[in-house]
Amino acid sequence: MSSESSVVVSGSEPGGFLARARAIVEAELNRILPEDTVTPASVHSAIRWSVFAGGKRLRPTLLLATGETFGAPAEHVIRAACALEMIHTYSLIHDDLPSMDDDDLRRGRPTCHVRFGEATAILAGDALQSFAFQIIAEDEQLSNKTRVRLISELARAAGTPAGMVAGQAHDLDSESRKISGDELEIVHRKKTGALIVAAARSGAIVADVRDRELEIVSDYAGHLGLLFQITDDLLDVTATAEVLGKTPGKDARSKKATYPALYGVDAARERAAHVHERACAALERIDRPTPLLRTIADFIFERKT
């Protein structure tokens, strides 16, 4: 890393990486997002309310971790990491809307539309999506070629037919009927998996890895995304509202298809262990140390919130 670098993530032990990554992502988001006093203040307040709601920052952390694993300087990946978090936050704001999942509470606080009204929440999500692409397009640390690759990657992961919006549409469509385990996996691969895979791949793209390594990263992150969803479903059954920051048991009441509902809690736990193992097995095929990526897999597997 050059002596000018203002962003330092790496340290001696991978255990501290998650907290450090989260801190630098939040500092950078705070620096680049418009202040909530800037017109239109309603939209910017709503954006900051949702972006700084205490999220785990999984996607940007994963992007920073892949970047560091393959040797990209942290200041080359930080903007892309923030863009990923913006896309993720926009999707949470829109998914919570009354016509979608109709959630009043997220991370222990009123959701964006409850706090600011539906119109402002929709606009805040829309603006966050534009801003995500803007900051990558204007990231002077990156070559034009890399920016274009990252934008293509992110846009495909966010949209249809293979990305997040497609997954959310499929999920809404499946609420009223019984779906199979295979179909559930397709929904989750799009709804949460695509953006998690894009996060991991983006770090590797900035580091300009070979295609073979990019494939392995995709394999690892695909399992990570699935693991995240299974543990999410399990927490909805087993955690308390206080720990979760949202109303648990909601999936069951809305008769939503989940891993515990389809397979039972014990089998869902076994499935999580299997998927965690597969993610770690992918890492074995990378010709360099991968402690950070291993730490992230363990963190998701063991998470309590």
Place this chain on the structure above:
Amino acid sequence: MSSESSVVVSGSEPGGFLARARAIVEAELNRILPEDTVTPASVHSAIRWSVFAGGKRLRPTLLLATGETFGAPAEHVIRAACALEMIHTYSLIHDDLPSMDDDDLRRGRPTCHVRFGEATAILAGDALQSFAFQIIAEDEQLSNKTRVRLISELARAAGTPAGMVAGQAHDLDSESRKISGDELEIVHRKKTGALIVAAARSGAIVADVRDRELEIVSDYAGHLGLLFQITDDLLDVTATAEVLGKTPGKDARSKKATYPALYGVDAARERAAHVHERACAALERIDRPTPLLRTIADFIFERKT
């Protein structure tokens, strides 16, 4: 233009340009948007419903016209033109939502959420925004540098604090109170002007014009955007529902700030003539023939729908 070019817009007379531009934009949109049978079919049907609702294609036509004026091959600007129309269409879908402008009818047909439900309409808009950035990022006719410039331009015009979303937020915020003529102009410069300016600039950017010419194009298009809004406001007062394809008089009933409401119909007409003149005056400063850009200014000034 090379012999491989499949896109031909120019012809002997500028009068036919508008119809030709519209036709090639619609053909290209039809080619690149997912079929409505592709999963998620609901979202793709909603996208096609709104994209092919018979719009004027003003923004992509303007982009093609600026490109042609400055010598960019038509096949170099067609994808960017489609991206502009996608951003515009996403904004119409979201603006029509019940929590926003609550419009049931657009271009003579039920609006997207009336036809497909609110959730699908929100997702269709979200997917269109992602897709717009994707097709520019993946446009192999353009250098990476040009793609990055276009994405930055489009993202700024679409988002906040200076773009479309900011204008819509300001507009919603001003519904309940009296605003001045100056404030009204700020709203429209952001809400409709920013994307019209971005359209014109994008054609010039693809043609790699000098900064001086880009400034003139911005000046021309800024007046064009304002002209569009004034004539839009006037049509709401003077046109019939049959011609307009939506309910006229809605602005007055919702006590929305408009040019006729602020200045009266006659003064608003005079203002339109003045702004039209300013747009045309900007064109005089361009060192090459500009019949297409003149035709577009005349078209907006004289439009009946």
